[in-house]
Amino acid sequence: xxxxxxxxxxxxxxxxxxxxxxxxxxxxxxxxxxxxxxxxxxxxxxxxxxxxxxxxxxxxxxxxxxxxxxxxxxxxxxxxxxxxxxxxxxxxxxxxxxxxxxxxxxxxxxxxxxxxxxxxxxxxxxxxxxxxxxxxxxxxxxxxxxxxxxxxxxxxxxxxxxxxxxxxxxxxxxxxxxxxxxxxxxxxxxxxxxxxxxxxxxxxxxxxxxxxxxxxxxxxxxxxxxxxxxxxxxxxxxxxxxxxxxxxxxxxxxxxxxxxxxxxxxxxxxx
Ligand code: DGL
Numbered sequence: 159x160x161x162x163x164x165x166x167x168x169x170x171x172x173x174x175x176x177x178x179x180x181x182x183x184x185x186x187x188x189x190x191x192x193x194x195x196x197x198x199x200x201x202x203x204x205x206x207x208x209x210x211x212x213x214x215x216x217x218x219x220x221x222x223x224x225x226x227x228x229x230x231x232x233x234x235x236x237x238x239x240x241x242x243x244x245x246x247x248x249x250x251x252x253x254x255x256x257x258x259x260x261x262x263x264x265x266x267x268x269x270x271x272x273x274x275x276x277x278x279x280x281x282x283x284x285x286x287x288x289x290x291x292x293x294x295x296x297x298x299x300x301x302x303x304x305x306x307x308x309x310x311x312x313x314x315x316x317x318x319x320x321x322x323x324x325x326x327x328x329x330x331x332x333x334x335x336x337x338x339x340x341x342x343x344x345x346x347x348x349x350x351x352x353x354x355x356x357x358x359x360x361x362x363x364x365x366x367x368x369x370x371x372x373x374x375x376x377x378x379x380x381x382x383x384x385x386x387x388x389x390x391x392x393x394x395x396x397x398x399x400x401x402x403x404x405x406x407x408x409x410x411x412x413x414x415x416x417x418x419x420x421x422x423x424x425x426x427x428x429x
Contacts (some may be wrong), residue, residue, distance in 0.1 A: 161383055164189035164394070165374070166288045168221030169231040170212070171199030171397075172311070172404075174231030174410035177254065178369035178393070181229065184371035185378070188391045191223045197398035197424055200307055201234040202343070209278060213239035214246060219396070221247055226383050229309045229374060230254065233342050233366065234276050237284030248378050255279075257373040258340050258366030259288035262295060265362050266338040270311025272331040272357075273300040275342030276307070285342055287343035299334050303343075310348040314408050320349060324356040332357055340364040348411060395419045398427065 167178050168425030171194045178192055189245075193216055194262070195201075201209050213235040217228055227250040230236045232244065244251045262271050273285040280302040289298050305323050314320045331339065339361050341347055347365045354363055378384045385391070397404070400421050408416050 160226055161385055163224055163226035163231060165227050166191050166193070166223060168193040168195070168203035168216040168220060169232040169344055170194070170211065170234060171196045172408050172411050173307070175408055176344050176347045176365070177229060177231035177370060179413050180367040180371040181374060182391065182393065184309045184375050185321065186390055187385050187387055188395070189385070190221060190391060191225055191394045191395065192346065193219050193422070194395075194397045196401060196404070200276070201232065202278050202304060202307065204278065204288050206238045206278070206282070209234055209363045210242050213243055213249040213270040217243045217247055219235070219422065219427055221249070227252065227374065227377065230379045231367070231370070231372065232342050233279045233284070233344060233370030237279045237282040251382055252370060252374050252377055254344065255284045255342075255372045256288055256368040257340065257369035258364055259285050260292060261369040262338050262340045262364045263289050263292040264385070265364065266296060268337045269296045269336070271296055272297050272334065272336035272339040273298060273342045274303045274306070274327065274339065274346065275302055279342050285340055292327070299331060299336060301327060301331060303346075306349055307343065307345045311407055313407055315348055320352050321356065324349070324352050327347060328353070328356050336361060338362045338364060341366065396422050398422050398424055
C-alpha cells in the first residue's frame with residue numbers, strides 16, 4: 159500500500175536528524191528512513207555540480223528503499239539540486255529552503271532578515287531569492303558560517319570557542335538590525351542557544367526543520383498519502399560511514415536514542 163511506505167529523509171551527514179526530529183513530532187505515526195552521507199560530508203564547500211550529483215545519488219538510495227516522499231533535509235542540496243531531484247523521481251520532493259523562507263517572511267516585522275548557512279547555500283543566494291519572491295521589499299542579509307558545522311558535530315553547544323566564533327560571524331548581522339534570523343543549515347539548530355544569545359533575544363530564530371515538517375504534512379494531505387496506522391512510526395538510519403563518536407553526536411542531533419545505524423557502501427550509492 160502506497161500510504162504505508164516510509165518517508166525518506168536525507169542530508170550530507172547528521173544535520174538532517176534535526177529535521178527528522180521535527181517530522182517525527184509532526185507526523186508521529188509515519189515510518190521514516192534516514193540517509194546521511196557521512197563519508198562525503200561536508201557538501202557546503204563543494205561545487206554545485208558535485209552537490210547535484212551527490213544529491214541525486216542520495217535520493218536514488220531512498221527511492222530504492224521504497225519511500226513515498228523525499229525530504230531533502232540539507233539546505234546545500236535544496237539550494238542547487240531540488241529541481242533535478244524532482245525531475246528525476248516520481249514522488250513528492252520537499253526541500254528545506256522554501257518553507258524556511260516563507261516562515262521568515264511571515265515572522266519579520268521590520269522587513270530585515272538575516273540568513274546563516276554553508277558557503278554553497280549563501281553563494282547560491284537561495285534564501286534571498288525565495289524571500290524576495292514572497293515580498294520584494296524585504297532586505298535579506300546572508301552570511302556563511304562554515305565553522306558552525308564542525309562545532310555542532312563536536313557537540314560544543316555551549317563551549318567558549320562556539321561563543322567566540324558566533325560573535326565573529328554574527329556581529330555584523332547584529333549591527334544590521336535584523337529582527338529574524340534563518341538557521342539555513344540543518345546543523346545549526348544544535349547551536350541555537352549560543353546563536354540566540356549572541357544575536358540578541360529580540361531576534362526570532364527560524365528553524366527550517368520546523369517549517370518543513372508543516373509543509374510535509376500539507377503535502378501528504380494534498381496527495382492523500384498519510385499512513386492509516388495509529389501506532390508509533392519506525393525509524394531506520396543509514397549512513398555512508400560510521401565515524402567514532404557517531405552515536406553520541408547523532409543522538410544529540412535527534413534528541414533521542416538511536417538503536418541501530420546501518421552502514422551503506424559508497425559503491426552502492428555511486429553504481
Ligand atoms: N546540513 C548541511 C546543510 O543543511 C550542511 C553540512 C554540509 O556542509 O554538508 O546545508
